[in-house]
Amino acid sequence: MTALSSSFRGTVGFSNRITKLFGIDYPIIQAGMIWASGWKLASAVSNAGGLGIIGSGSMYPDVLREHIRKCKAATILPFGVNVPLLYPAFDKHIDIIIEEGVKIVFTSAGNPKTWTSVLKEKGITVVHVISSSKFAKKSEEAGCDAVVAEGFEAGGHNGREETTTMVLIPAVVEAVKIPVIAAGGIANGRQMLAAMVMGAEGVQLGSRFVASEEASSHINFKNEVINSKEGDTKLAMKELTPVRLLKNDFFKEVDEAEKEEQR
Numbered sequence: 001m002t003a004l005s006s007s008f009r010g011t012v013g014f015s016n017r018i019t020k021l022f023g024i025d026y027p028i029i030q031a032g033m034i035w036a037s038g039w040k041l042a043s044a045v046s047n048a049g050g051l052g053i054i055g056s057g058s059m060y061p062d063v064l065r066e067h068i069r070k071c072k073a074a075t076i077l078p079f080g081v082n083v084p085l086l087y088p089a090f091d092k093h094i095d096i097i098i099e100e101g102v103k104i105v106f107t108s109a110g111n112p113k114t115w116t117s118v119l120k121e122k123g124i125t126v127v128h129v130i131s132s133s134k135f136a137k138k139s140e141e142a143g144c145d146a147v148v149a150e151g152f153e154a155g156g157h158n159g160r161e162e163t164t165t166m167v168l169i170p171a172v173v174e175a176v177k178i179p180v181i182a183a184g185g186i187a188n189g190r191q192m193l194a195a196m197v198m199g200a201e202g203v204q205l206g207s208r209f210v211a212s213e214e215a216s217s218h219i220n221f222k223n224e225v226i227n228s229k230e231g232d233t234k235l236a237m238k239e240l241t242p243v244r245l246l247k248n249d250f251f252k253e254v255d256e257a258e259k260e261e262q263r
């Protein structure tokens with residue numbers, strides 16, 4: 001990723017509520033991703049003018065601390081940490097985030113009411129990931145500074161509503177006054193423009209960044225993502241916790257196990 005020279009920083013001419021909220025040049029957010037987005041990816045994205053995010057979900061607490069420290073050493077620019085509120089160590093993660101002085105937190109997979117005020121009291125900017133207008137409103141009421149509206153196309157865990165990005169973004173933009181970041185199926189400039197036309201003020205990209213050099217994902221996984229075509233993923237585990245998977249042998253095993261469970 002190419003870093004902007006410091007003399008150009010802040011002068012690229014694009015400014016909206018999202019660039020101002022995070023202090024970034026481009027309203028492009030690299031999604032926090034379990035196993036894939038450590039300090040290398042987060043700092044590279046921040047150094048290139050977007051917002052890099054460390055995905056804490058797969059990390060032991062001391063590993064998260066190490067990644068935050070390495071990220072601080074690798075960039076002087078803003079970066080964030082994603083905390084999925086469903087993993088066992090998330091409260092320890094929040095303690096570390098506060099201790100290490102992280103300024104931006106993206107929470108996901110949980111209730112925004114519980115943790116937003118705790119983080120806000122420490123002066124942290126809080127963004128919550130939602131997949132419906134109802135939870136966008138709840139996030140706004142909880143005091144979140146912005147929401148990520150993540151549609152059905154998204155990689156990783158998915159909302160139960162199965163609302164597509166095309167339908168979700170305008171609905172969420174209507175429902176709340178805080179800025180909306182669009183996610184799910186966005187991987188290039190044309191898709192980003194479409195999201196902005198629908199009222200989003202920023203975009204969060206996961207699958208596009210998971211295949212980049214700086215991501216800590218395995219090279220075989222990166223190649224699978226790069227070589228996958230339209231129709232090569234499917235939503236699995238709909239009853240338990242919906243997740244988008246590549247249609248490979250592992251998917252077949254999961255699919256079989258689900259069918260067996262339903263018999």
Ligand SMILES: Cc1cc2nc3c(=O)[nH]c(=O)nc-3n(C[C@H](O)[C@H](O)[C@H](O)COP(=O)(O)O)c2cc1C
Pocket residue numbers: 031032033034036055056057082084107108109129150153154155156157183184185186204205206207208210
């Ligand atoms: C491999 C992978 C891991 C992910 N892990 C997380 C995670 O730990 N926390 C989270 O909030 N979202 C996670 N996501 C979802 C992303 O944050 C993002 O919203 C989503 O990837 C956007 O859709 P896209 O993949 O079409 O760009 C993950 C996505 C992928 C592809």
